Amino acid sequence: MHLSSFLFVSLAAVSKCSPVQTRQNTFTHPGIFVSKPQLDFVKSKLTSKAEPWTSAYKAMDSVTWAKTTWAPKPIATVRCEDPGTPEYQLEAGCKDERYDALAAYSMALRWALTGDAQFSKKAISIFDAWSGVLKGHLSTSAPEQVGLQSGWVGTTWARAAEIIRYTNAGWSASSIAAFSTMLRDIYLPQTNLSSVMLEATQGIAIFLDDSTTYSTVMARFKQHVPSYIYLEKDGAYPVIPAWSNYKTEARVKTLWQDDVSYFEGRTQESCRDLEHASYGIESISHMMETARIQGEDLYGTEMGTRLEKALEVHAPYGDGGSAPSWFCKGTLKLTLNSATEPAYNALVTRLGKSMPNTKKYTEAKRPAKPNSLFTAWETLTHAQNTA
Structure with missing residues (x-):
C-alpha cells in the first residue's frame, strides 16, 4: 500500500507556508488526465485499426x-x-x-x-x-x-x-x-x-x-515532487518541504528507507519496493498531465526533469531483482508495473527528449496492464498521443 511517510498535513496548512494564488479562469472540460482532443486522437486510431491502440482497447x-x-x-x-x-x-x-x-x-x-x-x-x-x-x-x-x-x-x-x-x-x-x-x-x-x-x-x-x-x-x-524525486543539485540529502515536520537529515533518512545512497532520479520509495515507487511516479505523471490540459505545462520545468530522471534510472531494473550496488544496495523488491506511458509520451513524443531506457521498458510492457488501485488503460489513452 502506498503512503508517503510525511506527516498528515491539511491542504489549508500548505497555504500558510506558501502563497496560493486562486485560479481565476475556468477549467477545460473534459480535463482530468485525458482531454477531448486526446480522446478524438485515440478514436481515430481505433477507426483505422492502428497499433498499439487496437490491442490496448x-x-x-x-x-x-x-x-x-x-x-x-x-x-x-x-x-x-x-x-x-x-x-x-x-x-x-x-x-x-x-x-x-x-x-x-x-x-x-x-x-x-x-x-x-x-x-x-x-x-x-x-x-x-x-x-x-x-x-x-x-x-x-x-x-x-x-x-x-x-x-x-x-x-x-x-x-x-x-x-x-x-x-x-x-x-x-x-x-x-x-x-x-x-x-x-x-x-x-x-x-x-x-x-x-x-x-x-x-x-x-x-x-x-x-x-x-x-x-x-x-x-x-x-512542493511534493522535489521532496519525492532526488536530483544531485538538492545536495547531501533530499529536499525538505516547508510543510514537513521532518526537518533534520536523520529524520529525512527514515523517509528514504534508512538508505542514504541518494542518486539522480531516486524516489523516496525506491528502496522500499518498486511497486510503491511506481505509484508515486504514476500520480506525479497523472497530475502533470492534468495540469497541462488545464493550461500549465510542467513537463518543461525542473519537475519534468525529475520525472525524466526517475523513469530513466528505474526502467532498466523495472522487473525487480538484482541491481547495481549503488541502487538500494543491489536488491530491488517487486516491479515498476506499467507506470511509464503518460510521462514517456509527454517527454518524448511531445518534447522530443531521448529516453532510451524508458522507451525499451514502455514498448515491452504494451499494452500497459491496469492495477487494482487507480491506473488503467494508459497505452490506449497516452501512447504516442500528440493531441
Whole structure:
C-alpha cells in the first residue's frame, strides 16, 4: 500500500507556508488526465485499426470490471484494514469500491471512443449506485487507509465522471448533483496528503469547478515532487518541504528507507519496493498531465526533469531483482508495473527528449496492464498521443 511517510498535513496548512494564488479562469472540460482532443486522437486510431491502440482497447475484453456485465456493489460504510491485523477480517467494500470506480472509468472510455450508449449507461448506473448509498469510510487498524482509499477511488471516480459529464452521455442534472455531493463531502475531506491523494484532490476540484482547492493542491504538489524525486543539485540529502515536520537529515533518512545512497532520479520509495515507487511516479505523471490540459505545462520545468530522471534510472531494473550496488544496495523488491506511458509520451513524443531506457521498458510492457488501485488503460489513452 502506498503512503508517503510525511506527516498528515491539511491542504489549508500548505497555504500558510506558501502563497496560493486562486485560479481565476475556468477549467477545460473534459480535463482530468485525458482531454477531448486526446480522446478524438485515440478514436481515430481505433477507426483505422492502428497499433498499439487496437490491442490496448481489445485488452479491456479480458478484464471483468471493464465489461458491461459488471455489477456494482455499493455499501454505506467502506471499511479498509491493514492485512497484517486481526481487523482485516472485518474489511468490507474496500476492493469493491476500487473496482467499481475502475469499471466506471473503463465504461467512460469505451463510451467516448465508440459512441455506444450501453457503456455510458453502465457508467452512470455505477455512479448513481454509490452516490445513493455511500456514507463514509473507516479503519480501526490503520487510520491512514481512509486517506489512501479515498485517494485511489476519488481520482478514478473524478476521471470517469468528467468524461461522462462532458461528452453528452445523458447523465441527468440531479444525478450529477448527487455524485458531486459525494465527492465533496465524503472523498475530498480525506484526500490531503501526497501522491494519489493530491491527484484525487486535483481531479475532484476540476469536476466541482473549485478553483480555490485546485490552486491550493497545485501549490502542495509543486512542493511534493522535489521532496519525492532526488536530483544531485538538492545536495547531501533530499529536499525538505516547508510543510514537513521532518526537518533534520536523520529524520529525512527514515523517509528514504534508512538508505542514504541518494542518486539522480531516486524516489523516496525506491528502496522500499518498486511497486510503491511506481505509484508515486504514476500520480506525479497523472497530475502533470492534468495540469497541462488545464493550461500549465510542467513537463518543461525542473519537475519534468525529475520525472525524466526517475523513469530513466528505474526502467532498466523495472522487473525487480538484482541491481547495481549503488541502487538500494543491489536488491530491488517487486516491479515498476506499467507506470511509464503518460510521462514517456509527454517527454518524448511531445518534447522530443531521448529516453532510451524508458522507451525499451514502455514498448515491452504494451499494452500497459491496469492495477487494482487507480491506473488503467494508459497505452490506449497516452501512447504516442500528440493531441
